[in-house]
Amino acid sequence: MTNSDLDDLFAAVRQQPVAVSDDLMARVLQDAQAEQPVAVGLARPKRRQGFWTGLFAALGGAGGLAGLSTAAIAGVWFGFAQPTALTTVTDSIWQTEVAVETVDILPGFDDYLSEG
Amino acid sequence: MAFDQASDVPDEALLVLYANGDSAAARELASRHLPRVMGFAARMLGGDRAEAEDVAQEAMLRLWRIAPEWRQGEAKVSTWLYRVVTNLCTDRLRGQKRRRAVGLDDAPDVEDGARSVEASLVENDRINALHAALETLPDRQRQAVVLRHIEGLTNPEIAEVMEIGIEAVESLTARGKRSLTAAMAGRRAELGYEEGS
Known part of the structure; x- marks a missing residue:
């Protein structure tokens, strides 16, 4: 056995590739299919914005909606509770005991309107 | 495509x-x-x-x-x-x-060429003997020898594959080849190599 014999033997092995079974090829291609990234296609069309989504955004999102709700609830509470302090203020402005029968809009013109 | x-x-x-x-x-x-x-x-x-x-x-x-x-x-x-x-x-x-140990049945299946039956048998015996001899090498030597002499890679490519230097590759392949020659020397007659070859 010489180096040359060994080289010939290596060459013989090189020329005889190991056979790949159909089963192995099928398994490898199955793996390839399973691992293949999904093709990057057209971007998904943007969904049309609905009315409520638009309104929600217009009110300033969650923060804006929370503020608005708080203000609305406070208003309703004021309406029902009628705090004493507020009654005092409204009574002084709007005295229900005073009956206004006539309102003289232009009292200075009476002299001109009298006959004679 | x-x-x-x-x-x-x-x-x-x-x-x-x-x-x-x-x-x-x-x-x-x-x-x-x-x-x-x-x-x-x-x-x-x-x-x-x-x-x-x-x-x-x-x-x-x-x-x-x-x-x-x-x-x-x-x-x-x-x-x-x-x-x-x-x-x-x-x-x-x-x-x-x-x-x-590598027996005839364990050796990798090789595709049949259009050779004569006798020549194929002799060559298959030699190839199986080579596989058996490769089995006796240490793992790194076997890797280097197979990559160099069977897979046909260059020394720099083997160095990259094995993550070692080129000199180490040369040393591994040289030692591996010497060991293979020694391992197969005793089977010369059996494998049909003529005396003196």
């Missing part, structure tokens, strides 16, 4: 095509590299065909997984696959308690 054009497409381009969803690219890559990967794994694992198939499948699976992140121009696909197979085989060989 038309399949008749695929043979002209470089491996790296096929990987890009595969990563972009082209299934024909996977078929072309598999047909190009799987026989080589399978052969190398079988030679590394002493002809254990079932185990070599598992290694080959695992190596190709890793190729599919890395395809989207493949860095162009850094490594050849074949070199990268050899490295993966080398590592997978090293792990498996480490795990084996004892290595099985």
Whole structure:
């Protein structure tokens, strides 16, 4: 056995590739299919914005909606509770005991309107 | 991609095509590299065909997984696959308690050529003897010898695959070849080598 014999033997092995079974090829291609990234296609069309989504955004999102709700609830509470302090203020402005029968809009013109 | 054009497409381009969803690219890559990967794994694992198939499948699976992140121009696909197979085989060989001797049935199946029956038998005997002799080499020597003399890689490529220096590759292949010659010397007559050759 010489180096040359060994080289010939290596060459013989090189020329005889190991056979790949159909089963192995099928398994490898199955793996390839399973691992293949999904093709990057057209971007998904943007969904049309609905009315409520638009309104929600217009009110300033969650923060804006929370503020608005708080203000609305406070208003309703004021309406029902009628705090004493507020009654005092409204009574002084709007005295229900005073009956206004006539309102003289232009009292200075009476002299001109009298006959004679 | 038309399949008749695929043979002209470089491996790296096929990987890009595969990563972009082209299934024909996977078929072309598999047909190009799987026989080589399978052969190398079988030679590394002493002809254990079932185990070599598992290694080959695992190596190709890793190729599919890395395809989207493949860095162009850094490594050849074949070199990268050899490295993966080398590592997978090293792990498996480490795990084996004892290595099985290679018999005729265990040697990798080879495709029949159009040779005469007698010549084929002699050559098959010699090839099986070579596989048996390869089995006696230490793992690293066997890897280097197979990569150099059977797979036909250059020393720098082997250095890249085995992650060692070129001088270490030269040393491993030289020592491996000497050991093979010595291991097969006693079977010269049996294998049909003439006296004095």
